[in-house]
Amino acid sequence: MERTGLELLLQQLVPDRDTNNIVETPDRAVWYQILNGVLYIPPFKILKLNVLELNRFVESITAFCSINSEEISKLFNWNTDSLTKHQVNTIAELLNCKKELSKVKGTIAVDIETKHVHYKNNRLLAIGFASSATEVWIIDYTLFANSDFAKKIIQQLLNLDNVCYLWHGGKFDITRLLYLENLDARVDEDTMLYHFARINDVKGTHGLKELGQIYVQAPPWEDELEAIKKTYCSKNKILLEAFSYDLFPKETLFEYLALDCLVTYRLFTVFKQLGVKGTDWAYQLIIKASNTFRDIETTGVQLDLDFLEVLDKKMSVELTYLNQELSSRFLSVWQPQKYVSETGAKKEPVQFNPNSSMQLCWVLSKLTGKRVSSTNVEALQLLESDNTENNKTLQLLNKQRRLSKEYNTYVESYKKLVCEDGRIRSSFLLHGTETGRLSSKDPNVQNIPREGPIKGLYIASKDRVLLQFDYSQAEVRVLAHLSRDTFLTNIYLEDRDIHGEIARNVFGEDFKSSQRTACKAIVFGSIYGIGSTSISEQLHCSITEAKELINKVFSYMPHAKDWIQQQRDKVLAGEPCVTELGRHRNLILRDRSKLYSVQNQYVNTPVQSVASDCTLYSIVELHNWILENFVQARIVCTVHDSILLEVIDIDKVIRDVVRTAKYILENVPLQILKSCEVPFKADAEIGKKWSELEKWEKSKWCR
Numbered sequence: 001m002e003r004t005g006l007e008l009l010l011q012q013l014v015p016d017r018d019t020n021n022i023v024e025t026p027d028r029a030v031w032y033q034i035l036n037g038v039l040y041i042p043p044f045k046i047l048k049l050n051v052l053e054l055n056r057f058v059e060s061i062t063a064f065c066s067i068n069s070e071e072i073s074k075l076f077n078w079n080t081d082s083l084t085k086h087q088v089n090t091i092a093e094l095l096n097c098k099k100e101l102s103k104v105k106g107t108i109a110v111d112i113e114t115k116h117v118h119y120k121n122n123r124l125l126a127i128g129f130a131s132s133a134t135e136v137w138i139i140d141y142t143l144f145a146n147s148d149f150a151k152k153i154i155q156q157l158l159n160l161d162n163v164c165y166l167w168h169g170g171k172f173d174i175t176r177l178l179y180l181e182n183l184d185a186r187v188d189e190d191t192m193l194y195h196f197a198r199i200n201d202v203k204g205t206h207g208l209k210e211l212g213q214i215y216v217q218a219p220p221w222e223d224e225l226e227a228i229k230k231t232y233c234s235k236n237k238i239l240l241e242a243f244s245y246d247l248f249p250k251e252t253l254f255e256y257l258a259l260d261c262l263v264t265y266r267l268f269t270v271f272k273q274l275g276v277k278g279t280d281w282a283y284q285l286i287i288k289a290s291n292t293f294r295d296i297e298t299t300g301v302q303l304d305l306d307f308l309e310v311l312d313k314k315m316s317v318e319l320t321y322l323n324q325e326l327s328s329r330f331l332s333v334w335q336p337q338k339y340v341s342e343t344g345a346k347k348e349p350v351q352f353n354p355n356s357s358m359q360l361c362w363v364l365s366k367l368t369g370k371r372v373s374s375t376n377v378e379a380l381q382l383l384e385s386d387n388t389e390n391n392k393t394l395q396l397l398n399k400q401r402r403l404s405k406e407y408n409t410y411v412e413s414y415k416k417l418v419c420e421d422g423r424i425r426s427s428f429l430l431h432g433t434e435t436g437r438l439s440s441k442d443p444n445v446q447n448i449p450r451e452g453p454i455k456g457l458y459i460a461s462k463d464r465v466l467l468q469f470d471y472s473q474a475e476v477r478v479l480a481h482l483s484r485d486t487f488l489t490n491i492y493l494e495d496r497d498i499h500g501e502i503a504r505n506v507f508g509e510d511f512k513s514s515q516r517t518a519c520k521a522i523v524f525g526s527i528y529g530i531g532s533t534s535i536s537e538q539l540h541c542s543i544t545e546a547k548e549l550i551n552k553v554f555s556y557m558p559h560a561k562d563w564i565q566q567q568r569d570k571v572l573a574g575e576p577c578v579t580e581l582g583r584h585r586n587l588i589l590r591d592r593s594k595l596y597s598v599q600n601q602y603v604n605t606p607v608q609s610v611a612s613d614c615t616l617y618s619i620v621e622l623h624n625w626i627l628e629n630f631v632q633a634r635i636v637c638t639v640h641d642s643i644l645l646e647v648i649d650i651d652k653v654i655r656d657v658v659r660t661a662k663y664i665l666e667n668v669p670l671q672i673l674k675s676c677e678v679p680f681k682a683d684a685e686i687g688k689k690w691s692e693l694e695k696w697e698k699s700k701w702c703r
Contacts, residue, residue, distance in 0.1 A: 006044040013058060014065045022061070032060045032214050034076065039064045055205050055586075060214045067273055075133055075266040076217040085258050088139040094153050097129075097137045102160055104131050107189070109166045109265035110158075112173045113257050114180070115244045118442060119300075119425045120417060124180050125246060126254060127154065130261035133269065138254045141181075151181065158185040168192045168208045168264045171290040171297075171430065179298045179425075187290040191267045196431040197283040198275035202586050206431055212263035215270045221259040228252060282582045282613070286430045289616055292623045292635075293428050300423035301636045302461040302646070304689075308414060311453055315407045322400040326354045329393045333366040354400060367393070375401070410454045413443050423461075426637070435605050436583050437612040438638060446639055455691035458637075465649050465686055465701065467633075468693055469661045470642035472681040473498065474611040475527055477669075481678045482580065482606060483563035487556050492678050499523065505556050506549070522553045526564055527607050529600025567606070568599040577602050579609045580673060610673070614680070615641050618668045622661055633657050644690070654701055658684050 010019045021038045025031070030040045039060065041047075047054045088097050101108065109130040115123050124145070130136040144150035158165070158177070167173055170187035177183040192206045205211075212218030229243050245253060275283075327334075336348045339362050353359055357375050364372040367390055368383060380398050418424050424443065432439030440446055448454055460466045471477075476498060480488035491498050499520040503511040506519060518539050525535055536546035554561040570577070572595075577585040585605050587598055619638060626633050632648035643665075647657050665682035684696035696702055 004044065005048070009044070009047070010061070013061050017065050022064070032056065034064065034217060052202075052204055055200065055202050056210065056214060059200060059205070062274070063215050063270070067270055072270060072273075075269060078217070078219050082134055083258075083262065084135040085255075086135075086137045087254065088137060089143055091144075091147070091150060094139065094144070094150055097139065098153055098157055101129055101131055101137065101157060101163075104160070105162045107164045107166050107265065107268065108160070109261045109268070110170075110173065110185070111167065111257060111260040111264065112176065113245055113253060114176050115246045117172070117427075118417065119176075119179055120419050122176065122180060123246075124176065126257055127157075128254075128257040128261040129157065130258075130265040133262065133266050136258045136261045138258055140250070140254070145181075151183070155183055158183060164188045166191065166264060166268055168260070168267070169206075171293055172427070174291070174294045175297045175427075178294060187287060189268060190287060190290060191264050191271060193286050193290070193431060194268070194271050194275065194283060197286060197583070198279040199271065200586050201434045201584065203432070203434060208260060208263060208267075211267055216263060216266040218259070218263045218266075221256060221263075224252065225256055276584055278578070278582045279584055280582070282436070282579075285581075285613065285617060285620070286436075288620045289430055292620045293430070295623065296619075296635045296637070297425055297427060299634050299636050299646075300419065300421075300425035301458050301644075303414065303418050303422055303424050303457050304459045305418070305422055307453075308411065308418075308457055311457070312411050312415065315403060315411060319400065319403055319407060322396060322403065323354055326393070326396055326400060327352050329396070330354075330363045330367065333363055354397070355404060360397075377401070406449070406452065406454065410443070410448070410457075414457065417442055428638070434585055435609040435612065436579075436616075437608060437640065438616070445637055448639070453691075456689050458690035460646055460649075460688050463649050464646045465654065465688060466636075466690060466693065467645045467647050467654070467657060467661070467696075468642055468685045468690075469645075469665055469682050470685070471611070471615065471665060472683055474614065474641045474680065475607050476523060477678050477680055478607050478610045478614075479527060479560055479563075481669075481673060481676050482610070483557075483560040485557045485559035485563075487558075488560060489678050492681075495679075495681075502553055502556060506552050518549065519553055522550050526550075526554070526560070526603075528604055529596070564603050567602045571595065571599050571602055577605055579606045579613075581610055581613050583609050583613070611641060614669045614672070615643070615665075617672060618665045619643055621664050621668060625660060625664065631657065651701070654686070658686075658696055 006024065007019075010017075010022065023038055023040055024043045025040045026043055027040070028042075031042050033040055041057055041060065042053055047057050086093075086097065088094050111128045113125040113128075115121075115125060124141045126141050127139045128136060129139075139154065141154075144154070165186060166189040167187055168190065169192040170190045174185040174187060177185045191211070192208070195206050195211060209218075209220065209222050213220065225248065228248060229240065232238075232247060233240050233243055248256075330352055334352045339345060339359065340348050343358060343362055345358065349356075349359065352363065360375045361372045364370075364375070364383065370383070372379070372383065377398070380394060380401070383394060414424060426440045426445045427442050429439045429441065438446070458466075476488070477492060479485070480492060488498065491501050499516050500511075502519040502523065503516040507515045521530075521538050522535060524530075532543050532546040532550060535550060536543045539546065539549075541549075571587075577587050583605075585601065587601055587605075615638070619635060622643065623635055625631070626635070632650070632653050633645050635643060636646045637644040643661070645657065645661070647654055662682045662684060666680050669678075669680045670676050685693035686696050686699050686701050687693040
């Protein structure tokens with residue numbers, strides 16, 4: 001009898017298990033629930049179409065089949081009678097809370113509730129402590145906000161002896177505690193980061209609600225909050241984004257907080273049995289980084305508020321002109337009634353809006369006589385090259401799109417996010433990418449344009465300077481290390497220009513700068529899986545010429561070429577994608593058409609991940625040196641392989657920081673990588689504005 005798709009999938013996941021007690025159901029309400037010993041899962045046709053749902057399914061099967069002990073089954077009991085919840089509303093109750101929690105010699109799960117997630121105009125509402133899988137203490141912080149004595153007791157609760165403080169995404173909590181109330185807290189363990197580093201790295205799978213339902217059969221406790229939120233917003237005619245947590249009834253919010261703490265406590269009990277072997281180092285690194293980034297985030301970066309106002313006015317005026325100019329240029333083809341009938345728009349626009357992708361696609365189709373389905377940068381550039389008679393209009397449109405994005409993403413966003421002290425505080429995500437490279441939000445500092453005015457908004461505060469340290473070609477150096485390529489290694493040992501040396505070998509002594517650029521594109525392209533087609537487009541040559549050039553470049557670094565091919569071969573061999581420092585990628589070839597993409601990730605992940613881990617480890621080490629030696633410096637930001645500090649403008653301090661930071665960055669890879677023979681180099685830049693940094697060796701501060 002032919003097996004179904006689900007049976008084949010289960011056979012692959014748990015080949016030695018009887019799976020008769022795993023049953024498909026269309027009833028979403030009971031997905032991943034275990035009822036009378038039966039695990040209910042989504043229908044196979046849904047698993048095939050939804051990658052995130054497939055991930056939840058895989059995790060639920062792992063949990064169901066791997067942890068079937070009496071101890072774990074007790075964690076599935078969420079009956080109210082089995083839980084003890086203490087509400088702390090008075091000083092006497094707070095003192096009793098301290099007395100009872102001081103008896104704990106082990107794990108305490110902690111969580112907080114704040115008005116909203118941002119730093120600006122925020123306040124602390126409550127703190128929860130789960131001392132066991134069934135007992136939790138909820139402190140109504142609003143009752144004690146103005147009591148120095150109560151605050152002292154709460155601080156003691158956050159620093160009890162012999163206690164392991166467990167959180168879910170704890171960096172958020174400890175940064176808000178420090179920034180809002182100057183309360184010092186630390187992360188010892190973190191279920192979100194544990195899940196990311198040691199169980200499943202896939203983005204979008206680390207939420208407490210989803211993990212609680214899958215691993216400890218927690219009820220959907222957030223659903224009531226969402227229902228209250230939607231009802232309140234509908235009744236008061238406000239947007240969902242405008243809702244803040246202080247609008248919830250206290251008893252509902254505190255019930256939610258109590259379950260957050262208990263679910264976190266129970267999850268950690270389960271997770272400790274599931275951590276993938278060899279992943280502990282990476283997990284411990286991001287735990288240390290959580291505590292380091294508490295200080296980095298709460299410090300923030302100084303913004304030039306006067307320049308922000310200038311940019312706001314200048315960009316607003318220019319956007320108004322561009323919008324008016326575009327509207328007039330599109331006037332000849334803009335027909336609102338026809339637009340509605342052809343696109344199915346709900347209502348007829350009062351006037352043409354160049355910021356509407358739907359309207360823009362329609363008028364561009366009419367203007368150019370071509371079917372336009374996208375208005376992204378690539379589509380507009382292609383359209384511009386094919387429509388010389390409309391070049392001026394398309395150029396204006398490209399300018400309007402770029403300026404509009406820059407204005408909305410940065411200027412408008414910064415005005416909302418900048419704090420009362422004139423500093424902006426980004427939230428860095430230690431779990432934001434599968435490779436481990438940091439991402440950030442509110443605002444995203446990783447994507448600030450290198451050119452243009454935005455970087456000029458970031459400045460040093462009074463009597464300080466900005467120092468930036470940046471790894472030179474970190475990823476190519478990691479490739480040289482991983483592949484043990486002697487050509488690459490020798491060039492770095494002799495501190496020569498890698499791209500120039502390759503160009504010299506390929507094109508001869510009199511190579512042109514464009515030929516050096518071509519070699520650089522090929523070397524970096526090999527790491528990111530850029531093939532001959534992309535290289536031919538970049539270099540404006542034929543695909544055949546691109547292939548010949550790629551082969552010639554790699555003929556000089558054969559070990560790197562072999563290593564890249566070995567990584568690609570691992571996909572078909574079914575070998576896991578693991579970095580030297582123990583990060584595991586959850587990459588499964590589910591569809592043969594995705595082979596090339598998955599192979600690219602097998603090449604890129606070990607390189608990019610190790611490079612980013614070197615930077616992250618350096619950040620932790622540099623921060624510790626600053627604290628331990630009371631140095632008048634502080635890390636304020638990091639972007640990929642670079643670290644930005646704000647340092648007191650005193651010559652001796654600046655020189656000490658430059659010397660020590662370069663030493664740390666250059667020695668960390670040699671310290672954490674196995675038998676690393678490739679030297680790493682860190683460049684230093686200094687200045688008063690982020691956009692105007694100059695090389696340390698050539699700066700006035702260096703003399």
